[in-house]
Amino acid sequence: MKISGRQRAGGLSLDFLNLFVANIQTGFGPFITVYLTTQGWTQTSIGIALSIGTVAAMASQIPAGALVDRARRKSVIAGLSLFAFSVCALMFAIRPTVLTVYFAEVLHGFASCTLGPCVAAMSIAIASRSGLAARFGRNARFSSIGNALGAALMGAAGYYISSRSVFFLAAALSFPAIALVWPLRALDARARPHPDVRARASLRTALGVFEDRRLLIFAALVMLFTVANASLMLLVSSSITEQMPESANLLIAAFVILPQFVVAAISPAIGRYAQNEGRRTMMLVALAAVTLRGVLFATVSNPAFLIPVQALDGIAAACIGILVPLVTADVAGNSGHYNFALGILGFAIGVGGTISTTVSGIVADRIGDPPTLLCLSVVGLAATIIAIIALPETRPGRNQR
Amino acid sequence: MIRFRLLAPLAMLAALSLATGSASADDAAPKEQPKPAAPAAPVKPAPVVTPHKGTPKEVADSLLGKEVFGADGAQMGLVTNVLLDRDGRPIALVIDFGGFLGVGTRKIAIDWHLMEFHPGDKKKPVTLKIDKDQLKSAPEYKPDKAARIVGAPTTPAPAPEPPKQTGNPTADDKPAAPPANTGTK
Numbered sequence: 001m002k003i004s005g006r007q008r009a010g011g012l013s014l015d016f017l018n019l020f021v022a023n024i025q026t027g028f029g030p031f032i033t034v035y036l037t038t039q040g041w042t043q044t045s046i047g048i049a050l051s052i053g054t055v056a057a058m059a060s061q062i063p064a065g066a067l068v069d070r071a072r073r074k075s076v077i078a079g080l081s082l083f084a085f086s087v088c089a090l091m092f093a094i095r096p097t098v099l100t101v102y103f104a105e106v107l108h109g110f111a112s113c114t115l116g117p118c119v120a121a122m123s124i125a126i127a128s129r130s131g132l133a134a135r136f137g138r139n140a141r142f143s144s145i146g147n148a149l150g151a152a153l154m155g156a157a158g159y160y161i162s163s164r165s166v167f168f169l170a171a172a173l174s175f176p177a178i179a180l181v182w183p184l185r186a187l188d189a190r191a192r193p194h195p196d197v198r199a200r201a202s203l204r205t206a207l208g209v210f211e212d213r214r215l216l217i218f219a220a221l222v223m224l225f226t227v228a229n230a231s232l233m234l235l236v237s238s239s240i241t242e243q244m245p246e247s248a249n250l251l252i253a254a255f256v257i258l259p260q261f262v263v264a265a266i267s268p269a270i271g272r273y274a275q276n277e278g279r280r281t282m283m284l285v286a287l288a289a290v291t292l293r294g295v296l297f298a299t300v301s302n303p304a305f306l307i308p309v310q311a312l313d314g315i316a317a318a319c320i321g322i323l324v325p326l327v328t329a330d331v332a333g334n335s336g337h338y339n340f341a342l343g344i345l346g347f348a349i350g351v352g353g354t355i356s357t358t359v360s361g362i363v364a365d366r367i368g369d370p371p372t373l374l375c376l377s378v379v380g381l382a383a384t385i386i387a388i389i390a391l392p393e394t395r396p397g398r399n400q401r
Numbered sequence: 402m403i404r405f406r407l408l409a410p411l412a413m414l415a416a417l418s419l420a421t422g423s424a425s426a427d428d429a430a431p432k433e434q435p436k437p438a439a440p441a442a443p444v445k446p447a448p449v450v451t452p453h454k455g456t457p458k459e460v461a462d463s464l465l466g467k468e469v470f471g472a473d474g475a476q477m478g479l480v481t482n483v484l485l486d487r488d489g490r491p492i493a494l495v496i497d498f499g500g501f502l503g504v505g506t507r508k509i510a511i512d513w514h515l516m517e518f519h520p521g522d523k524k525k526p527v528t529l530k531i532d533k534d535q536l537k538s539a540p541e542y543k544p545d546k547a548a549r550i551v552g553a554p555t556t557p558a559p560a561p562e563p564p565k566q567t568g569n570p571t572a573d574d575k576p577a578a579p580p581a582n583t584g585t586k
Contacts, residue, residue: 026502029502029503030502030504031503033503034479034497034500034502034503034506037465037466037479037481037497038466038479039466040463040465040466041465041466042465042481043481043482043544151501151502155502158502159476233504234505236505237500237501237504238505238506238507240499240505241498241499241500241506242507242537242538242539242541243537243538245498245499245533245536245537245539248500248505249499249500249501252499252501252504252505253501255501255504255505256501256502256504365543
């Protein structure tokens with residue numbers, strides 16, 4: 001009884017931790033370009049700074065995962081990562097010189113890669129094996145609420161106060177998030193792998209994760225999903241600005257925020273489906289949604305009709321957001337290399353995102369937006385077919401804990 | 402907490418304006434001055450006043466990253482680049498329009514003569530006098546391609562510009578001399 005009460009309290013902390021993290025991360029998105037532009041940075045130097053951040057985040061995914069695996073106190077790592085976020089935000093806000101911006105980009109990239117696995121590991125610690133899908137469903141729900149709130153708050157701060165105030169806001173929001181980690185330290189003991197597993201864990205067993213065909217196929221599919229998904233939003237929102245310059249800001253705000261509401265509404269159900277119908281089914285739903293979305297974006301031209309299409313993004317985002325930590329837990333949950341495996345998926349997502357934005361930019365220049373959207377759909381379709389043929393079900397049997 | 406943190410940039414701004422705003426007592430005349438002076442040497446005008454104190458912000462101010470407002474006072478975008486011809490005359494400003502938190506922005510090159518500059522004015526440094534319909538389906542500016550400048554033909558240049566007027570008579574075509582790209586380094 002006592003344990004369940006504490007678990008409920010921990011669950012609430014975890015809910016709101018997800019909310020705040022997503023909230024803070026909104027400030028570190030594409031808005032950095034706007035802010036550095038207002039600081040007199042040229043587009044070239046902004047591009048270099050952002051590339052440094054992307055490379056740092058991608059390079060640290062797998063090492064950060066391994067580090068979190070070895071860490072005895074995941075809550076401490078989570079708290080330090082959040083503190084690093086506030087340091088980065090303040091560096092941006094107070095004095096965005098080349099050196100501080102590069103440093104903040106690298107630090108933020110690394111801290112993101114340690115924080116995500118910590119939150120996932122603490123989620124596993126708090127949930128039962130069969131309740132894990134539901135737990136990740138809640139995580140996705142609260143993250144998306146945080147994304148929507150962050151977009152609204154920081155959008156308003158950027159518009160009405162100054163673009164600098166966005167980073168002060170992000171820094172300030174890190175402290176309630178750190179306070180939320182405090183009650184979660186009770187989970188540290190449970191988040192630690194079993195001593196036997198820990199003793200056996202080595203570089204060789206870590207590399208064994210790469211030999212798991214289920215994880216590799218899933219990683220490849222998540223990467224293809226990201227290739228098909230990541231630049232849809234960029235292409236469509238830029239064409240909205242082209243067609244309706246006077247109301248583009250509000251339309252794009254709706255575009256950013258609507259999927260978050262969809263995710264918040266359906267994530268628990270998606271978590272349940274992932275448990276009842278299986279992971280494979282939900283992955284097919286996500287891939288079908290991104291394929292359909294690309295086709296609809298390419299064929300529908302009235303921006304007002306584009307908004308409901310954006311709801312498909314919410315469906316796909318909810319599925320992927322839940323499946324990534326969940327399938328990893330299915331495959332590597334008891335190996336002592338959970339976060340390492342999660343890092344592999346994070347790396348695959350990073351590669352997919354980079355390919356998507358770079359290649360689609362070049363392709364859209366040559367052949368225009370609608371054909372590019374169709375190309376992205378073809379990638380989604382290919383991934384769907386691969387998933388039908390090759391993706392195994394990873395849901396553990398009912399006799400397991 | 403938040404409120405306290407928000408005060409810091411305000412304090413910094415105040416300190417900045419104290420430091421820079423001290424020079425140039427009569428600001429009515431210099432305010433009009435930069436506009437005709439602009440075509441001659443726009444990016445760095447020759448220092449006009451007081452060599453000891455430096456050129457005040459009301460006479461010469463930086464341009465990159467300044468906010469652009471419409472004639473109706475609405476925020477429109479940010480200056481990201483200046484296009485120059487061979488003689489160093491500005492032809493167009495590249496402005497990053499639209500978007501929400503940096504998503505969905507679009508760079509468009511707009512004819513220099515549609516701009517009004519208010520150096521030293523923190524609230525409205527640049528005003529853009531353009532019919533918003535002209536921005537609709539305006540071609541996006543790409544750094545590595547011939548710039549297609551919006552607004553050049555419909556509005557004649559306010560300041561007489563004798564020799565170079567032939568340089569870009571047609572707007573949406575390539576200018577005869579491709580504008581040089583400044584500020585990329």
